[in-house]
Amino acid sequence: MTTRKIEILVGTFIVLAVAAFLMLALKVANAGVSGSGESYVLYAKFENIGGLKVRSPIKVGGVVVGRVASIDLDTVYYTPVVKMEINEQYSNFPETSSVAILTSGLLGEQYLGLQPGFIDETVEILADGDSIQDTRSAIVLEELIGQFLFNRGN
Amino acid sequence: MISDKLQKLGRSTIDNVAGFGRSGLMLFGALVGKPDFRKGFPLFIKQLYVIGVLSLLIIVVSGLFIGMVLALQGYTVLVKFGAEGMLGPLVALSLLRELGPVVTALLFAGRAGSALTAEIGLMKATEQLSGMEMMAVDPLRRIIAPRFWAGVVSMPLLALVFNAVGILGGHLIGVDWLGVDAGSYWSTMQANVDLYQDVLNGVIKSFVFAVIVIWIALHKGYDAIPTSEGISRATTQTVVTASLTVLGFDFILTALMFGG
Numbered sequence: 001m002t003t004r005k006i007e008i009l010v011g012t013f014i015v016l017a018v019a020a021f022l023m024l025a026l027k028v029a030n031a032g033v034s035g036s037g038e039s040y041v042l043y044a045k046f047e048n049i050g051g052l053k054v055r056s057p058i059k060v061g062g063v064v065v066g067r068v069a070s071i072d073l074d075t076v077y078y079t080p081v082v083k084m085e086i087n088e089q090y091s092n093f094p095e096t097s098s099v100a101i102l103t104s105g106l107l108g109e110q111y112l113g114l115q116p117g118f119i120d121e122t123v124e125i126l127a128d129g130d131s132i133q134d135t136r137s138a139i140v141l142e143e144l145i146g147q148f149l150f151n152r153g154n
Numbered sequence: 155m156i157s158d159k160l161q162k163l164g165r166s167t168i169d170n171v172a173g174f175g176r177s178g179l180m181l182f183g184a185l186v187g188k189p190d191f192r193k194g195f196p197l198f199i200k201q202l203y204v205i206g207v208l209s210l211l212i213i214v215v216s217g218l219f220i221g222m223v224l225a226l227q228g229y230t231v232l233v234k235f236g237a238e239g240m241l242g243p244l245v246a247l248s249l250l251r252e253l254g255p256v257v258t259a260l261l262f263a264g265r266a267g268s269a270l271t272a273e274i275g276l277m278k279a280t281e282q283l284s285g286m287e288m289m290a291v292d293p294l295r296r297i298i299a300p301r302f303w304a305g306v307v308s309m310p311l312l313a314l315v316f317n318a319v320g321i322l323g324g325h326l327i328g329v330d331w332l333g334v335d336a337g338s339y340w341s342t343m344q345a346n347v348d349l350y351q352d353v354l355n356g357v358i359k360s361f362v363f364a365v366i367v368i369w370i371a372l373h374k375g376y377d378a379i380p381t382s383e384g385i386s387r388a389t390t391q392t393v394v395t396a397s398l399t400v401l402g403f404d405f406i407l408t409a410l411m412f413g414g
Binding site: 003006007009010012013014016017019020021023024025027028029055057064105 | 196199200202203206207210236237246250308311312314315317318319321340341343344345347348349352353
């Protein structure tokens with residue numbers, strides 16, 4: 001086995017490993033696609049976010065348009081504030097839009113369902129960094145069961 | 155009677171500690187000092203071929219089959235909950251976090267580690283190492299160092315190849331055979347796998363395992379009793395000790411990385 005052949009095979013090995021890493025980084029972990037800054041940021045306040053997590057999807061009619069960038073607590077009212085990063089190409093939501101925390105399936109993960117509102121002369125389009133006023137919190141199963149039992153008691 | 159037992163315990167303790175010391179000295183002698191790239195680099199490339207490239211086939215084949223088995227087993231459980239869309243993250247996370255680094259290290263100990271031990275042990279038995287010293291060539295720098303670096307470099311790369319092939323194997327079974335939706339296989343995987351938390355922690359793990367396996371293999375060979383029986387025992391010890399140490403360290407690393 002000549003040195004040249006060995007070096008070619010070692011080179012192939014390195015290229016293969018780098019290709020594997022790129023596949024894992026780009027196709028499996030999806031890095032570098034969402035963090036490109038080409039996004040439109042909206043905020044929404046909720047009573048209760050349930051099991052919503054950072055990087056949960058934001059869907060409009062089932063289509064993923066963005067992801068939850070961060071979840072913080074408002075220091076004045078102590079309500080959760082969700083920062084939503086929406087893809088730049090969908091940057092025309094009117095201020096009448098509403099957002100709800102929904103669950104995919106019975107056991108599935110929670111996501112944000114964004115519902116575009118109506119537009120007329122008095123309605124403005126939400127700018128980058130604005131808040132959505134109309135929000136619906138996550139349904140907490142324990143509260144639901146509690147209400148059901150309370151109503152039965154009556 | 156009791157003093158006999160105590161003596162036995164004491165002797166084995168001293169032997170173990172002395173072994174640790176000799177392995178440390180061996181690694182110190184091989185790695186510390188002014189590197190000579192002109193002489194060392196061709197030796198390193200040669201060892202990268204012997205240790206890395208020749209291990210590629212077993213890594214690719216076992217990665218493919220482990221990915222396929224994970225998809226098959228995961229599917230039968232997930233489909234009971236109607237959650238077969240989560241097959242992608244199941245396969246990807248178990249490979250990236252655990253199976254990739256650990257199985258690569260175990261295969262590497264069996265495939266490359268045992269070969270290294272036997273090679274160095276036989277060099278010692280045939281007095282090639284002493285011959286090198288007679289010719290003023292430091293066997294630690296010429297024999298041990300290139301093998302150490304080649305192992306440390308090639309094992310994380312092999313683990314990456316293992317992970318990628320395993321995920322494709324899971325795709326083959328999950329999507330093409332069992333009918334999981336291809337879009338949900340990849341998209342739930344992308345939503346649940348994090349580059350730093352999962353991919354890079356796996357690489358760090360396999361780097362640590364590489365140092366463990368290659369160090370044990372080289373030390374057992376270098377320290378072997380230079381007889382045919384001694385070499386055979388050293389080779390066995392390499393595989394057993396390296397595998398057990400890797401599994402022990404895997405628990406510690408997992409607890410540090412994902413347990414907190």
